[in-house]
Amino acid sequence: MGDHKINKTYQEINERIRKGKxxxxxxxxxxxxxxxxxxxxxxxxxxxxxxxxxxxxxxxxAFINIGHSKPLIRTTETWFNNVPAYSGVAAVDCFLGxxxxxxxxxxxxxxxxxxxxxxxxxxxxxxxxxEIELVAKSYGTDCYPxxxxxxxxxxxxxxxxxxxxxxxGYQNYNCAINRSDRIKYTYMGTLKPDMGNASYSTAGELSxxxxxxxxxxxxxxxxxxxGGAQGYxxxxxxxxxxxxxxxxxxxxxxxxxxxxxxxxLKKMSPEWLVGQSIRGYGxxxxxxxxxxxxILNEEMVKYTAVSDEEIFTQVVDYGHDYPEGISKSYGQVxxxxxxxxxxxxxxxxxxxxxxxxMVRARKIAAQLKRSIEKGEFLLGEPQHMF
Amino acid sequence: xxxxxxxxxxxxxxxxxxxxxYLTKDYDLLFNILGAxxxxxxxxxxxxxxxxxxxxxxxxxxxxxxxGVRVSYAEQEIWRDEDKCTHCGACxxxxxxxxxxxxxxxxxxxxxxxxxxVCELCIVTCPSRAMGLFSKNAESILx
Numbered sequence: 001m002g003d004h005k006i007n008k009t010y011q012e013i014n015e016r017i018r019k020g021k022x023x024x025x026x027x028x029x030x031x032x033x034x035x036x037x038x039x040x041x042x043x044x045x046x047x048x049x050x051x052x053x054x055x056x057x058x059x060x061x062a063f064i065n066i067g068h069s070k071p072l073i074r075t076t077e078t079w080f081n082n083v084p085a086y087s088g089v090a091a092v093d094c095f096l097g098x099x100x101x102x103x104x105x106x107x108x109x110x111x112x113x114x115x116x117x118x119x120x121x122x123x124x125x126x127x128x129x130x131e132i133e134l135v136a137k138s139y140g141t142d143c144y145p146x147x148x149x150x151x152x153x154x155x156x157x158x159x160x161x162x163x164x165x166x167x168x169g170y171q172n173y174n175c176a177i178n179r180s181d182r183i184k185y186t187y188m189g190t191l192k193p194d195m196g197n198a199s200y201s202t203a204g205e206l207s208x209x210x211x212x213x214x215x216x217x218x219x220x221x222x223x224x225x226x227g228g229a230q231g232y233x234x235x236x237x238x239x240x241x242x243x244x245x246x247x248x249x250x251x252x253x254x255x256x257x258x259x260x261x262x263x264x265l266k267k268m269s270p271e272w273l274v275g276q277s278i279r280g281y282g283x284x285x286x287x288x289x290x291x292x293x294x295i296l297n298e299e300m301v302k303y304t305a306v307s308d309e310e311i312f313t314q315v316v317d318y319g320h321d322y323p324e325g326i327s328k329s330y331g332q333v334x335x336x337x338x339x340x341x342x343x344x345x346x347x348x349x350x351x352x353x354x355x356x357x358m359v360r361a362r363k364i365a366a367q368l369k370r371s372i373e374k375g376e377f378l379l380g381e382p383q384h385m386f
Numbered sequence: 387x388x389x390x391x392x393x394x395x396x397x398x399x400x401x402x403x404x405x406x407x408y409l410t411k412d413y414d415l416l417f418n419i420l421g422a423x424x425x426x427x428x429x430x431x432x433x434x435x436x437x438x439x440x441x442x443x444x445x446x447x448x449x450x451x452x453x454g455v456r457v458s459y460a461e462q463e464i465w466r467d468e469d470k471c472t473h474c475g476a477c478x479x480x481x482x483x484x485x486x487x488x489x490x491x492x493x494x495x496x497x498x499x500x501x502x503x504v505c506e507l508c509i510v511t512c513p514s515r516a517m518g519l520f521s522k523n524a525e526s527i528l529x
Contacts, residue, residue, distance in 0.1 A: 192480075354488065358473070
């Protein structure tokens with residue numbers, strides 16, 4: 001990584017973690033440390049900075065193997081508590097998507113719909129150990145003659161279940177307003193007409209990819225906190241973008257990087273995988289995600305010291321522009337402004353509404369910090385960068 | 387979970403029929419009879435605490451009205467399930483009185499019952515379904 005005064009390797013940091021000697025701080029704590037000590041001294045003393053975020057991440061789901069029944073079945077359709085899972089994979093394998101609604105959901109027929117139960121809720125019920133009604137159908141073959149099975153299962157009964165989220169941890173996201181004269185029910189929450197509120201959804205200075213804006217330490221094989229267990233970054237997420245406008249600190253000014261993450265659902269907890277019902281929009285899953293950033297040198301510690309005042313996003317109109325695919329910004333605002341409770345848009349003061357839980361994000365960063373300090377969580381050295 | 391205390395008035399002709407048992411049989415609602423007074427000469431009164439999903443509750447009340455029962459309500463209160471609330475903040479977009487607000491810099495969502503107008507918007511807006519409704523002062527309305 002060029003000419004640095006401090007140079008540490010993953011192996012060296014892991015050795016310190018194993019011995020219980022690693023110095024770990026959260027992405028909030030590192031800000032003042034770097035301000036007081038400067039980047040070189042901070043990089044010398046700190047080994048790992050922990051991040052965290054907890055928000056609805058629609059691109060989530062689980063690959064589930066339901067196990068064989070006698071006679072055998074090659075499932076072509078599968079339902080969990082009446083929520084369909086994609087079954088166009090091998091016999092008794094399926095993918096349950098977080099936003100999939102229950103078969104009898106009235107959707108938006110009476111707008112705005114309530115979306116009380118979907119794939120995200122099934123995933124939360126599974127990790128909570130609840131009983132799930134499982135139904136699967138098939139057309140029947142010589143080798144797999146069974147055409148229908150019905151059983152009640154818990155997560156323990158399923159041979160395997162892997163949380164597999166194609167797009168999590170979005171590096172920055174729009175701040176949403178509604179300039180139309182009607183209330184709008186969106187994935188950015190309820191937006192009151194005539195710029196009645198401005199909604200945003202990131203943990204700001206605690207959010208993983210704001211702390212490593214060029215993904216210099218995050219790649220395939222990075223071990224992460226996922227849904228309460230240890231998971232991995234397994235690829236770049238869908239819609240991952242690197243060629244974007246950035247501030248002088250390298251932080252993107254618009255939505256940019258994303259991560260594809262996976263982990264063993266059986267080890268996860270209902271506290272960190274929470275089914276969501278977004279009024280008028282649909283079902284989703286709030287995912288607890290935390291990434292440890294290794295302080296390999298003073299350059300990395302500078303990135304992790306980024307604060308809300310230095311992270312910006314764009315104000316986008318979800319009343320008209322966004323649904324029409326029009327890319328237009330009504331202003332650039334910092335996360336410090338967004339977190340203050342009001343922002344100024346075109347000379348008007350607008351109330352801000354968070355959708356990402358800072359309380360939970362802090363808890364993840366703190367929990368990850370403790371696990372690393374105790375030697376229970378080792379860094380995964382990435383084998384491929386995005 | 388949705389729970390309300392209903393005050394039901396049964397005209398003498400309706401009082402002869404089996405009515406409230408169907409709330410459980412057909413609408414999956416639990417009820418608890420807090421008080422009842424019936425007569426063949428004047429309207430009977432029954433105070434009923436009904437618990438179930440919001441959707442079933444609405445269907446159940448519609449059924450009662452179709453049977454000729456007059457329905458009125460005890461005073462309501464919004465409550466928050468502290469275990470379910472993730473402190474995301476989505477409710478603060480719709481709360482018209484500021485009863486739900488963000489405490490800074492902690493970014494905790496606080497619920498001030500004193501400011502709540504029981505508009506119920508938070509119940510359908512909360513993505514984690516942490517907000518619920520119940521009736522207060524059950525004792526004061528018993529016949």
